Amino acid sequence: MKPLWRLNKYLYRYKLYLILGIIFTFISNIFVIIPAQLVRIAIDYVVESFSFYRLYEGSPFSEEARSVFLKFILVFGVLILGMALLRGFFLFLIRQTIIAMSRHIEYDLKNDIYSHYQQLPLDFYRKNSTGDLMARITEDVSKVRMYLGPAIMYGINLLILFPMVIGYMFSVNVPLTIYSLLPLPVLSLSIYVVNNMINERSEKIQRSLSELSTFVQEAFSGIRVIKSFVRETDSGRDFHKASEDYKDKSIRLTLVQSLFYPLILALIGLSVIITVYVGGIQVIEGAIGYGVIAEFILYVNMLTWPVTSLGWVTSIVQRAAASQTRINEFLDEKSDIKSSEHLDTVIDGSIKVEDLTFVYPDSGIKALDGVSFDVEAGQSLAVIGTTGSGKSTIANLVMRMYDATSGKIYIDGRDIKTYDIAALREQIGYVPQDVFLFSDSITNNIGFGLGEITDQTVIEQAAKDADVYDNIINFPHGFDTRLGERGITLSGGQKQRVSIARAVAKAPKILLLDDCLSAVDTKTENAILNALKGIMEGRTSIIISHRVSSAKLADIIIVLDDGRIIEKGTHDALLERKGVYADLYEKQTQQAKEVEED
Numbered sequence: 001m002k003p004l005w006r007l008n009k010y011l012y013r014y015k016l017y018l019i020l021g022i023i024f025t026f027i028s029n030i031f032v033i034i035p036a037q038l039v040r041i042a043i044d045y046v047v048e049s050f051s052f053y054r055l056y057e058g059s060p061f062s063e064e065a066r067s068v069f070l071k072f073i074l075v076f077g078v079l080i081l082g083m084a085l086l087r088g089f090f091l092f093l094i095r096q097t098i099i100a101m102s103r104h105i106e107y108d109l110k111n112d113i114y115s116h117y118q119q120l121p122l123d124f125y126r127k128n129s130t131g132d133l134m135a136r137i138t139e140d141v142s143k144v145r146m147y148l149g150p151a152i153m154y155g156i157n158l159l160i161l162f163p164m165v166i167g168y169m170f171s172v173n174v175p176l177t178i179y180s181l182l183p184l185p186v187l188s189l190s191i192y193v194v195n196n197m198i199n200e201r202s203e204k205i206q207r208s209l210s211e212l213s214t215f216v217q218e219a220f221s222g223i224r225v226i227k228s229f230v231r232e233t234d235s236g237r238d239f240h241k242a243s244e245d246y247k248d249k250s251i252r253l254t255l256v257q258s259l260f261y262p263l264i265l266a267l268i269g270l271s272v273i274i275t276v277y278v279g280g281i282q283v284i285e286g287a288i289g290y291g292v293i294a295e296f297i298l299y300v301n302m303l304t305w306p307v308t309s310l311g312w313v314t315s316i317v318q319r320a321a322a323s324q325t326r327i328n329e330f331l332d333e334k335s336d337i338k339s340s341e342h343l344d345t346v347i348d349g350s351i352k353v354e355d356l357t358f359v360y361p362d363s364g365i366k367a368l369d370g371v372s373f374d375v376e377a378g379q380s381l382a383v384i385g386t387t388g389s390g391k392s393t394i395a396n397l398v399m400r401m402y403d404a405t406s407g408k409i410y411i412d413g414r415d416i417k418t419y420d421i422a423a424l425r426e427q428i429g430y431v432p433q434d435v436f437l438f439s440d441s442i443t444n445n446i447g448f449g450l451g452e453i454t455d456q457t458v459i460e461q462a463a464k465d466a467d468v469y470d471n472i473i474n475f476p477h478g479f480d481t482r483l484g485e486r487g488i489t490l491s492g493g494q495k496q497r498v499s500i501a502r503a504v505a506k507a508p509k510i511l512l513l514d515d516c517l518s519a520v521d522t523k524t525e526n527a528i529l530n531a532l533k534g535i536m537e538g539r540t541s542i543i544i545s546h547r548v549s550s551a552k553l554a555d556i557i558i559v560l561d562d563g564r565i566i567e568k569g570t571h572d573a574l575l576e577r578k579g580v581y582a583d584l585y586e587k588q589t590q591q592a593k594e595v596e597e598d
């Protein structure tokens with residue numbers, strides 16, 4: 001239960017709904033109890049009138065007695081109907097308050113979790129799978145909502161109805177009350193047990209279903225690989241196996257569900273039989289009238305559903321507590337990437353890196369080891385190195401996706417940690433290594449960092465600078481062309497260039513290109529770099545690449561190997577040095593020449 005206490009602040013926020021819900025529950029239950037009493041009075045009246053009527057049968061009184069009797073019954077009928085309608089009206093109001101409250105809280109909770117997720121560092125996303133993140137914001141929140149809505153609603157009903165009905169039953173007849181209520185605890189307990197079995201099996205089905213959908217999703221995303229390796233039959237067989245598992249589990253669930261209702265009905269039937277039997281004996285003994293039996297049968301029926309719901313509510317609360325524990329686990333995660341002074345100023349873009357060392361916390365890999373370099377505002381720096389040499393890690397640290405293990409980064413002479421994180425990131429145009437485009441129009445993808453797109457010419461200019469304008473205008477819908485999931489309608493090189501345009505569009509003070517020209521040919525690469533040189537005038541750029549062709553235009557080049565800087569200088573100076581860079585240059589230009597000759 002304790003994890004659910006965290007929801008009390010939401011319940012407090014919507015207290016008016018809750019209080020009204022409690023009041024409506026109380027009123028609706030009054031309209032449950034009164035009709036039962038009316039039934040008792042009516043039946044006793046019918047029995048008495050009937051014997052009276054028999055006494056005067058055939059006499060002139062009989063006709064009059066009959067019409068009075070019928071009128072009386074009609075009045076009872078109308079009263080009972082009226083009560084039922086009023087009860088229905090209040091039941092409607094209960095749902096409109098308590099269930100509506102649960103929907104409001106569900107909405108708030110989802111938003112709170114989502115915005116909390118967004119605050120968490122990249123490291124958190126590496127540690128937790130996307131499926132898990134999604135499950136907690138959808139399935140777990142739904143389970144918690146079941147507690148806030150139905151469980152609270154039935155719980156309140158139980159707490160109000162029980163004392164009202166049982167208290168009244170005791171006041172009418174104590175032994176009959178005890179006997180008729182005997183099967184109810186058994187009913188509640190068995191429903192609790194069966195419900196838990198149902199939940200356990202449903203969860204297994206849920207897991208099996210998510211495995212099935214992951215399998216299908218992967219099979220369709222990788223359909224090109226499946227087809228080219230002619231693995232369709234294998235894939236079909238695996239699907240068959242996965243869906244058979246799902247079918248078997250579903251059939252096992254159906255078995256338990258099939259037992260559920262007969263069990264409830266049997267126990268309710270038992271209560272009714274005991275009431276009729278014990279009540280019948282008391283009627284014979286003259287202790288009560290016939291009407292009491294009918295009244296008690298109605299009471300037993302009234303209590304059955306709340307008692308049934310007791311088992312159900314208990315298991316909902318248990319499941320909600322488990323879900324809330326999972327939600328709390330993420331809500332308690334704190335971002336350790338913080339700003340010390342929340343400095344929100346326009347930067348010039350000079351970067352100074354001092355003895356930077358970084359060890360990835362989860363893998364323990366030392367990605368950077370004592371790296372130092374200086375880039376003045378407006379200058380360009382190229383970072384060259386083999387795979388895994390730590391190039392992307394530099395970008396991660398400049399973007400403050402992680403904080404350095406030791407060493408410092410200064411922007412405009414101030415420690416990077418003093419800047420407000422959002423304000424800093426807004427001034428950096430980052431082009432990640434693995435391009436991600438949203439399923440949206442090209443315009444919206446390019447204008448993603450702008451918030452609101454007010455000027456289409458900015459988008460078009462960015463597309464021109466990234467050398468993708470001509471491609472875009474040749475699409476049937478031009479800039480309005482929608483990109484499919486992950487931009488599948490674009491080629492690898494086009495995607496990279498749209499991603500560059502997105503970074504350029506927001507006119508950043510620092511442009512960070514993380515190996516994002518790998519999918520374009522050297523000619524396009526040169527065109528893009530030259531265009532960028534123009535727009536990056538007065539702005540700083542860091543070009544990460546493993547191709548020298550990307551690096552040669554930069555003002556300074558650093559060569560990384562296994563997290564260390566092994567060479568640093570201009571293109572010409574490094575060529576003269578005849579070291580690793582010169583070797584690399586030699587090899588890569590040779591290869592490019594061979595490709596051209598071919």
Ligand SMILES: Nc1ncnc2c1ncn2[C@@H]1O[C@H](COP(=O)(O)OP(=O)(O)OP(=O)(O)O)[C@@H](O)[C@H]1O
Pocket residue numbers: 126360361362363364365366367385386387388389390391392393394433515546
């Ligand atoms: N999130 C991470 N968690 C743990 N280790 C990581 C993580 N990201 C990178 N590494 C490791 O850190 C080292 C440096 O990686 P980095 O991505 O900086 O290399 P890179 O030079 O950009 O390589 P590439 O050119 O292949 O992109 C590698 O050994 C890599 O396995």
